[in-house]
Amino acid sequence: MSTAIKRDVVDYYDTHPINERQIIDKLSLEKNTRDSLNVRDLYAHDQDHYGGTEATKILGDAAELSKDDLVLDICSGMGGPSRYLSTEYGCRVTGVDMTFSRCVAAKNLSNMVGLSQQAKFIQGNAQGLPFQENTFDCIVGQEAWCHVPSKEKLIAECQRTLKPGGRVAFTDIIRTDTISSFLLDRLKNEMTFHNLATATEYKTLLEKNGFTINRHDDLSQEWTRLLEERLRMYRSLSNSTAKSFGEARSEEWDIAYTNFVGHFGAGELGGVRFIATKL
Secondary structure: OOHHHHHHHHHHHHOOOOOHHHHHHHHHHHOOOHHHOOHHHHOOOOOOOOOHHHHHHHHHHHOOOOOOOEEEEEOOOOOHHHHHHHHHHOOEEEEEEOOHHHHHHHHHHHHHOOOOOOEEEEEOEOOEOOOOOOOEEEEEEEOOHHHOOOHHHHHHHHHHHEEEEEEEEEEEEEEOOOOOHHHHHHHHHHHOOOOOOOHHHHHHHHHHOOEEEEEEEEOHHHHHHHHHHHHHHHHHOHHHHHHHHOHHHHHHHHHHHHHHHHHHHOOOEEEEEEEEEEO
16 A cells, blocks of 8 residues: 555544544543443444344354354454444454554553453554464454555455455445546545445455355445435534544544445445455
8 A cells, every 4th residue: 555545544444433532532431431331332433334233243244253253353453343243253363454543542442441351453554464374263344445546455364364264344335437537536635545446346356256145235226315314413512522622623523424325325436335245
């Protein structure tokens, strides 16, 4: 990944409205002391993807996770899905993310609820994972692989690090054939979406890398509704975002996310879920 692209993505998440401080502030309104927190107290705040824990449960169930599985969460952010999977399925989860501040937040939140051994986080690049071949039983990802420039390298790394018979379960933002190159450039600049794939391209890459596709769901209509709700949620955080990162960033975020949601409504962007098994 080029230095410029890495910097873009890191800057994007370093100034994201949902962050460790915002989560802690929310929790402080609900609990008198952090000492009484448990991991389920975080679920309403740390699931920075579409559909919350219900969406993560769908992935976990479809991937048939068990307590014996070693799971890799690629682009794990602040670790919400990793903590959920480790708690609800009993599996061990390693999260990898390129943004240092997200890794620190993931570790801090996990330590806070006593999950530092069950859900671990490291900084790393999805296009060159710092793990040996045939390490994991399952790989998961939720709406974050859109930031990875080379989907070819990403899927190849999934194949390399999964054990034979291992599963990959992910959701992601995709482009449709109706979106223009001009709008894709705008999304790259505003949302750091680099080289969005189509559903067909993901299917082809999975099969090319020796995966059997077990499930392929079109989430576009569901996500269009969820994104409208998320836009309202982000607007409710505008004061918090401005306080943390400045008024200009708060306004910039609103413009960018409004544009993004509009592309879903116009059918130019969509959502997809894949469950596949390594042969």
